[in-house]
């Protein structure tokens with residue numbers, strides 16, 4: 001943990017102001033320089049397997065936004081085998097959540113990069129009330145609004161989708177036996193390696209991830225409903241392109257307010 005830089009820009013409001021996380025409006029001038037007028041945060045919210053990453057990929061280019069996946073950032077640390085990566089790997093293997101402090105610092109650093117100028121899609125963040133409150137301070141300090149899209153999917157559908165995931169151990173390509181099968185069963189299309197189930201896609205771990213979601217993340221639905229930013233899209237059965245068009249419509253409505 002010692003080499004995690006603590007940014008001086010993430011000042012938090014005084015004790016006692018925390019319940020009002022998304023309403024705090026201080027220091028707006030100190031961060032606004034990198035953001036274009038109308039920039040905002042699109043929060044894709046939903047359980048593991050709800051298609052947040054797929055939607056982010058469909059929408060990110062046309063919006064000119066940055067795609068911020070906290071899972072990808074964490075996996076980059078794991079691949080680099082640095083101090084954060086080693087710490088995180090043990091927790092992800094057990095389906096545990098990574099500490100808020102660590103994730104918050106990574107997100108704060110990430111949203112300050114130039115590719116976030118027009119706005120950004122948050123995929124897999126926030127996951128806890130603490131993260132949501134911290135995000136509220138970060139956005140308010142930068143004068144950024146937020147739109148939350150909840151991708152709602154039935155529990156059994158989630159388990160089915162997640163247990164169908166396979167990965168190539170050599171090139172990293174991801175497959176899904178339900179939606180993106182390899183050309184030859186069990187083999188990577190690129191170089192023919194035998195596909196494997198990632199440690200965090202094992203069924204027991206999946207059930208733990210879904211339990212963690214229910215306990216820690218699902219309560220954020222009420223949190224975002226209370227601040228008026230929550231919108232729900234039924235994502236159990238519709239194809240990704242159909243869901244994306246519904247998200248597009250919500251973005252249009254948000255921009256037209």
Ligand SMILES: [Zn+2]
Pocket residue numbers: 168169170171172173188189190191192193
């Ligand atoms: Zn491969």
